[in-house]
Amino acid sequence: MKDISTYRNIGIFAHVDAGKTTTTERILKLTGKIHRTGEVHDGEATTDFMEQEQERGITIQSAATSCEWNKHRLNIIDTPGHVDFTIEVYRSLKVLDGGVGVFCGSGGVEPQSETNWRYANDSEVARIIFVNKLDRIGADFYRVVEQIKTVLGATPLVMVLPIGIEDDFTGIVDLLTRKAWIWESSENPEAYEITDVPDDMKDKVEEWREKLVETAVEQDDDLLEQYLEGNEPSIEDLMRCIRKGTINLEFFPTYCGSAFKNKGIQNILNAVVDYLPNPTEVKPQPEIDLEGNETGGVAIVDPGKPLRALAFKIMDDRYGALTFTRIYSGELKKGDNVLNTFTGKTERIGRIVEMHADSRQELESAQAGDIVALLGMKNTRTGHTLADANNPATLEPMVFPDPVISVAISPKDKAGMEKMGVALNKMVQEDPSFQVATDEDSGETLIKGMGELHLDIKVDILRRTHSVDVEMGKPQVAYRETITQLIQDSYTHKKQSGGSGQYGKIDYQIEPAETNTGYEFESKVTGGNVPREYWGAIEKAFQASMVEGTLAGYPLLDVKFTLLDGAFHAVDSSALAFEIATKAAYRQSIPKAGPQLLEPIMKVDVFTPEDHVGDVIGDLNRRRGMIKSQDAGVTGVRVKADAPLADMFGYIGHLRTMTSGRGQFSMEFSHYAPCPQNVAEEVIREAQERKAKK
Structure with a gap:
């Protein structure tokens, strides 16, 4: 039987382009899981295996993999950073025990970082922080640390300091050991030496080490008393306190480096093992009845207990549907019959596989703490619980947001209609934030999702993966109504x-x-x-x-x-x-x-060079946007606003034109608000015209 205390189930998450997939690649190389790193910008990253991911240079699905470090097993999920695929982050955080939040050394705390952090807080996931890309122009480790405090309301516990910055970034100082790690090459992560702290950094190292020690010893009253009496705590005692505080979400050990230049990755891996919890150290999953009420029982992480497992993702590939599953208690064996508590039916486990991106390794069994993929599960969907049929219980299901945008699609020929229906059915099973409906007025097939990119990717998958050539209509807003x-x-x-x-x-x-x-x-x-x-x-x-x-x-x-x-x-x-x-x-x-029409209001986050900020704000005002804040950074200005979805279609293209290709933005649903009279009248008129054509 495996030693669960050596397990670390972790996710790597960040804003799009902060370098989390590159960080994952370097981790896999260092741990011996792969022998050559693939680069995101070349479309060769191990965990970005979908065509759409390789072309766009972004992570769309949550790719699962595992590796070994210091005799510990790391199950890693690399999650998307784009706001339209936030659902993948949410699903992953539900089944993970810890996480690595990656922040860009020049971009700092970016929009999706905030959303991911909020989800991680909701799921009570312990985290360490990696400030990446310190080799970039405009990088500033200390500014990012300050942003983490002010923007996220978090307590970063600085564990290392950078040696140099931008082109002069050569390594880090470990505050616990007071030793410098200097990398001799950006090609080889293992070509480094551990040496004394540079003379010009000694005062700064002592200043930051004192902050670290003062924060850590607060986790142990006896140690705090000894420290106040002038006794220096041992490194072992400090590590014990840091582990306790991290697991209790009191603070977040913070590291820095450059994943692309292979600097600082060992320190992250050591921190994952040293400070993030194993499956037995996190809050147990509550068991609920079919009405959604807690029974008072919990799924205890123990292979000897009755089976409790949560299906958190369905992925269709060339071998059939893969059901990604986190086992909370008990054991699963190939050929077992298990109860799906949602459907009330038993299902037979065909095969159990351990995933490495899109490749796999067959397993005979899996136990509490494992994240595996199951084959042969015909009726299991995302959020379903698999349990011991003789001792059943249900785990808390996942709740997904409603889509805010829809588009009508149709196959270019009649022969494609049935093929499209089969493909869409598979895609709905894979992604609960993606929905398909039939427009009762026109009879058209509508696909619904979280944003324009979300639906663009889905249509791309239809065309390439499922060979269904479809035409898209104009995006439609998901309005709502209420009474006054x-x-x-x-x-x-x-x-x-x-x-x-x-x-x-x-x-x-x-x-x-x-x-x-x-x-x-x-x-x-x-x-x-x-x-x-x-x-x-x-x-x-x-x-x-x-x-x-x-x-x-x-x-x-x-x-x-x-x-x-x-x-x-x-x-x-x-x-x-x-x-x-x-x-x-x-x-x-x-x-x-007094019926009233409501429209979805989006939380819009725009980053623009300073010389274009006036144009951006003026344009948002014309789109009925309400400016919430402006924050000047080193490389530009971040503008936050609320704006109606109806006026934000095609915004990314317009923003790039306005800012000469340098602007970036993200958008997520915020709330519903009453439509202005003129907008409501137009929407109602269009609805009446559609009804009249019926």
Whole structure:
């Protein structure tokens, strides 16, 4: 049986282009997993194996791999940095125990870094920090450390200091040992010497080491008391305190280097082993019932306990569907029958494989702490729990955001329709943030996602991977509707003409609910005028009606329905009768309740050279954007704004033109807000025209 204490399940995450895939490549080379590093800019990175990744130089999927360092097993997931693929980061963080946050030495804390950090905080994942690209023009380690404090609200625990910067960056000083690591070559990561601290850095090293020691000893009262009495803690005691504080999320050990130049990678690997938790040291996964309520039980990381495993990603490749799975407790063997607690059905484990990007190694079994891929799982989807059939329990499922953009697609010939349907079905299974629907008005196939790049990549995959040539329509915004007024009303459904009839009367109140609550239901019926057995049918019918608003047919948000009173008939009333009454009540009352159209507002983060900042702000204002902040950096200005998605289509091309190709931006969904009158009228008119063509 494997020693779980030597496991480290980690993710590497960052803003797009901060160097996380290059960092992963250097880790794999140093640990002997690969013998030649592939470069992202050449399209040869090991973990970027999709054609789209190799061409665009960005990571789209979360690639899984593993390696060994200092007799420890590292399961590594390299995640995307682009905001449209944030879902991959979220999925990965749900099943990891630790992470490495990579920050660009010149770019600092960039937009996607903030989003990833927030997700990691939500998942309570311990992290170390790597400030990369210190060989670049404009790099400043100390400025990035300060940004991590101010922008992320985090406590970086500086463990090393850079020797030189930009072209003069040659190595680092390890503050714990007071030793300098100098690399003789940028080609060979193992060509370095450990030597004394340069004379001109000695004072700075002592200053930063004192900060490190003061922060670390706060994790141990006895050690703190000894330190205050003038006793210097040993390196072993300091490492123990740093490990404790890191696992408790008190601070984040912070390193620096240049992955591209092969400098500083050993220090990251040592930190992963020394300070990040093994699977037994993290908060256990709570077990829940099928209604989503915690049972009080937890999945204990122990191969001898009943099986608890979470499927966190489905990937289709030439051998069939791979179900990436994190095993929290128990053991999985090839040929085992396991219970899918979501479907209630048992499934047989066909094969178990350990992944290395797109290659694999067959395994006979896997145990608690392992991240593996399973073959032969026909009905298992992302977020499903696999459990011991004789002792079942469900783990907390994953919750994914709703898409904010949709595009109509159609195959160029009729023969491609069936092929497109099969391909889209596979793609939906792989990516829960990607959805497919049929437009009821036009009959067109709609694909929905988190942004323009997200959908562009999906169409590219359709064309290349699945050989389906499709045409794309214009992007469509996912509007929503709500109400602004309280209405009290009554409706009676009566169909009695001899024999068994239908009867249901409801008195009700409809009113705006708190923002982001979606939907609330309450019953104030007393005395049995509407028997409790029908309340569920009434709630279900109203919720089902909210799928289509009365203004432009978009789903309704943030509405509270209160059942006040009503009446029933001992013979003719039924759940169906009250369902029909409720749906009719919806159509009767929502138009009277001040319906309002809502549009998705995006959090926009633009980086522009200083001489173009006026143009960028003016352009955002024309797009109905609201400027939130401007922050000047060494290489440009970062502008944060809220802007409606409807006015942001094609923005990247416009920004590049405006800034001579030097501007960058990212965008993620923030909230829904009321549409201006002129915009609402146009959207409603278009919806009515579509309906008239039906």
